[in-house]
Amino acid sequence: MLVPMTQLELLGHREQLDEVLRRLQQLRAVEVAGADTPPAGGAPAPAPAGDPPAGGPGPELREVADLLARVERLLELAAPDDPTPQLPPPGTPEPPTSALAEIVRQQEDRTDGLLTRLEQLRAEGDALPRSAASLAALLPLVPELAELSDAELADLHLTTIALVLDDPEGRVAGELRDQLTDALGDRFLLVTAAVDGGSVSCLLIVPSAAAADVEALLGRDRIARVTMPEAYAHRSLASTVTTMQARLAALPGELAQAEAAVREALAPAVPALRLARGVLAARAERRAAAAHADLGERTFALRAWTPRAHVTAVADALTGLDRPVVVAEVRARERVGTPPTLLRNSRLFRPFERLVGFLSWPGQGGLDPTGLMAVVLPLLFGIMVGDVGYGVLLVAIGWWARRRWGRRSQVADDAGRILVAGGAWSVVFGALYGELFGDLGRYALGMPALWFYRGGPDALTPLLLFVLGVGVAHVVLGLLLGLWTAVRERHGGHVAERLGTLLVLCGLFALAGVAVQALPGGAVPPAVAAVVVGIVLTSVVHGALGALLGPLEVIGAIGNVLSYLRLAAVGLASVYLAVVANELARQAPLLLGLVIAVFFHALNLALAAFSPMVQALRLHYVEFFGTFYEGGGRAFAPLGAGLPAAAAMAPPTVVPAEVAGPATVPAQAATEPGTGVLPEPARS
Amino acid sequence: MELGLLAIGAGLAVGLAALAAGIAQARIGAAAMGAIAEKPELTGRAILFVALPETTVILGFAVAAMIILLLGG
Numbered sequence: 001m002l003v004p005m006t007q008l009e010l011l012g013h014r015e016q017l018d019e020v021l022r023r024l025q026q027l028r029a030v031e032v033a034g035a036d037t038p039p040a041g042g043a044p045a046p047a048p049a050g051d052p053p054a055g056g057p058g059p060e061l062r063e064v065a066d067l068l069a070r071v072e073r074l075l076e077l078a079a080p081d082d083p084t085p086q087l088p089p090p091g092t093p094e095p096p097t098s099a100l101a102e103i104v105r106q107q108e109d110r111t112d113g114l115l116t117r118l119e120q121l122r123a124e125g126d127a128l129p130r131s132a133a134s135l136a137a138l139l140p141l142v143p144e145l146a147e148l149s150d151a152e153l154a155d156l157h158l159t160t161i162a163l164v165l166d167d168p169e170g171r172v173a174g175e176l177r178d179q180l181t182d183a184l185g186d187r188f189l190l191v192t193a194a195v196d197g198g199s200v201s202c203l204l205i206v207p208s209a210a211a212a213d214v215e216a217l218l219g220r221d222r223i224a225r226v227t228m229p230e231a232y233a234h235r236s237l238a239s240t241v242t243t244m245q246a247r248l249a250a251l252p253g254e255l256a257q258a259e260a261a262v263r264e265a266l267a268p269a270v271p272a273l274r275l276a277r278g279v280l281a282a283r284a285e286r287r288a289a290a291a292h293a294d295l296g297e298r299t300f301a302l303r304a305w306t307p308r309a310h311v312t313a314v315a316d317a318l319t320g321l322d323r324p325v326v327v328a329e330v331r332a333r334e335r336v337g338t339p340p341t342l343l344r345n346s347r348l349f350r351p352f353e354r355l356v357g358f359l360s361w362p363g364q365g366g367l368d369p370t371g372l373m374a375v376v377l378p379l380l381f382g383i384m385v386g387d388v389g390y391g392v393l394l395v396a397i398g399w400w401a402r403r404r405w406g407r408r409s410q411v412a413d414d415a416g417r418i419l420v421a422g423g424a425w426s427v428v429f430g431a432l433y434g435e436l437f438g439d440l441g442r443y444a445l446g447m448p449a450l451w452f453y454r455g456g457p458d459a460l461t462p463l464l465l466f467v468l469g470v471g472v473a474h475v476v477l478g479l480l481l482g483l484w485t486a487v488r489e490r491h492g493g494h495v496a497e498r499l500g501t502l503l504v505l506c507g508l509f510a511l512a513g514v515a516v517q518a519l520p521g522g523a524v525p526p527a528v529a530a531v532v533v534g535i536v537l538t539s540v541v542h543g544a545l546g547a548l549l550g551p552l553e554v555i556g557a558i559g560n561v562l563s564y565l566r567l568a569a570v571g572l573a574s575v576y577l578a579v580v581a582n583e584l585a586r587q588a589p590l591l592l593g594l595v596i597a598v599f600f601h602a603l604n605l606a607l608a609a610f611s612p613m614v615q616a617l618r619l620h621y622v623e624f625f626g627t628f629y630e631g632g633g634r635a636f637a638p639l640g641a642g643l644p645a646a647a648a649m650a651p652p653t654v655v656p657a658e659v660a661g662p663a664t665v666p667a668q669a670a671t672e673p674g675t676g677v678l679p680e681p682a683r684s
Numbered sequence: 685m686e687l688g689l690l691a692i693g694a695g696l697a698v699g700l701a702a703l704a705a706g707i708a709q710a711r712i713g714a715a716a717m718g719a720i721a722e723k724p725e726l727t728g729r730a731i732l733f734v735a736l737p738e739t740t741v742i743l744g745f746a747v748a749a750m751i752i753l754l755l756g757g
Binding site: 355357358359360460461464559562563565566568569614615617618621622 | 727728729731732735736738739741742743745746749752753
């Protein structure tokens with residue numbers, strides 16, 4: 001469900017703005033109004049001359065952001081696999097930016113030489129493969145010369161120079177050849193080979209006596225070139241390539257050593273750097289939020305969105321300051337901007353919120369389809385996969401993914417839960433279809449189909465009728481929701497449109513029922529009447545174009561229902577691939593058959609985990625949501641939600657408005673960045 | 685009607701529809717990947733748009749099923 005949001009206006013003394021924002025950060029239940037857009041004019045409001053900088057945005061925001069980037073870089077080098085964050089313990093004053101800058105500077109100074117060496121190795125590792133590949137491309141062009149050693153070349157009084165020209169337009173090589181001809185006549189050999197990225201590899205062979213002149217020629221500005229590093233210069237081509245390849249082989253080891261040296265040097269500073277990262281991230285967020293405050297000479301005014309249930313908690317969080325801060329709820333018609341979206345669903349449904357947001361968050365006043373999606377999407381998935389064996393494996397994979405990555409990644413946890421739900425429905429439908437790894441259960445174990453076997457010759461009719469029934473139910477449910485929404489919003493046009501579509505669908509189903517003799521012939525006149533009235537209703541709302549758009553709308557609705565045939569199509573593809581795997585395995589010798597069966601079933605399982613989920617999502621996004629859902633919302637992004645250290649922050653005391661007694665919301669579970677999800681306010 | 689002709693007809697109904705959907709998806713998919721590279725938040729809508737032409741194949745499948753069920757006896 002959608003959490004009702006309200007807008008607050010906070011008024012206080014300007015010097016207190018930073019402290020107010022710090023407390024709101026800890027609360028993690030307030031989004032500064034306008035934070036989703038840059039401040040007016042695209043720049044922070046300038047502080048009046050002579051005023052203290054405290055609280056107001058200013059150059060410190062840039063300084064903090066720059067420092068944060070440097071800290072992140074050092075931490076990436078010091079502990080790349082350990083993102084454990086840190087903030088000062090509750091009640092401890094935050095260190096000033098200058099102190100943190102000093103810590104960073106000290107660490108950068110201490111590791112300056114090591115970092116330079118590391119950068120050099122990384123740069124070499126980036127550039128060398130390109131040079132080696134370029135020169136290797138030349139080897140077959142001059143096989144004899146390429147085989148000559150440095151000494152043999154010296155005996156012949158020849159010098160080779162390897163070049164890599166940045167020559168995407170192909171002009172430099174020709175120009176170089178012309179200039180060499182002018183200087184040396186025909187006493188040189190220049191071979192080129194184009195390589196990827198617009199570069200041209202060149203091998204230049206000249207008399208040793210003319211080498212100095214050629215070097216001078218290459219030094220001219222008009223010839224853009226990338227010369228070999230000194231370690232590879234003036235060797236034979238084969239020698240250069242061999243040396244480069246040896247160097248490439250040795251580089252990873254040296255790089256690992258350099259990285260280990262940097263890690264070791266920075267290790268003692270990791271706790272301080274983590275603390276700096278947490279403090280700076282929090283400070284940067286406060287500075288960015290302060291940019292949206294209206295600053296007077298001595299006061300500030302800030303508008304913020306918060307869940308209606310948290311209004312009292314916000315006011316309580318701002319008590320006890322040196323000077324009082326006024327917290328006032330803004331009346332609906334005076335609010336600024338659009339309210340953010342915050343969803344609150346049961347734990348079972350929560351993973352599906354991400355899928356809803358994948359398309360678009362619902363706007364305030366709309367419907368939250370998470371619950372419906374959580375019920376129907378795994379069902380559609382199960383209808384398509386419908387195999388006990390695959391279902392059990394998908395449940396196991398989902399469960400394993402949650403165990404393996406769920407604690408570190410909320411996305412992995414959600415995906416695992418969705419896969420488990422879909423896998424469970426696959427087991428149910430597998431039992432109904434009598435499928436276990438296709439027809440293996442049927443023939444090897446005598447597994448019966450509780451309903452009908454999809455691979456059989458008579459399966460098509462019941463399967464198509466079943467999925468069409470599912471489509472009718474789903475689309476009609478969406479139309480009813482759309483009708484309800486339109487009635488609630490008193491939108492006459494939408495009411496007529498959805499009512500008309502419903503009438504047309506009902507009339508057509510009734511006519512189909514008469515055609516297959518499921519309904520008596522007397523149902524025809526009311527069915528035809530429903531179709532006609534429905535088409536008229538959908539047409540009139542479109543005004544002058546109604547005669548064209550109304551029937552199109554109706555055809556679209558019928559197309560939406562037919563679209564559910566994909567449940568049958570994808571399911572049949574899955575079952576027949578499994579049958580083919582079993583057939584091939586039966587034809588081959590035992591071991592080979594086993595390998596073939598495992599390969600094809602693994603392929604089918606991979607497809608089963610992906611394709612039906614995409615199809616089920618598409619049915620929701622297009623056919624179902626299209627009948628009632630109005631997105632366009634944006635996720636609630638409260639202050640503090642993006643901070644790295646939830647555990648270390650002081651848990652604020654939150655008193656929801658509708659609860660009489662105090663209650664505590666643990667900061668650990670407060671918000672999940674990016675999803676706009678707050679926990680239920682704890683109730684006493 | 686001869687079973688082989690029915691099978692060819694049903695196959696053509698699905699196959700040609702799939703070919704058309706594939707051509708459409710190739711173009712939409714390329715554009716969608718470009719859009720996602722610029723704005724990752726469009727991933728959901730990109731999936732939606734890439735999946736849209738598949739309706740053509742589903743309609744082809746429906747026609748093929750009708751050929752088999754209605755004409756195949």
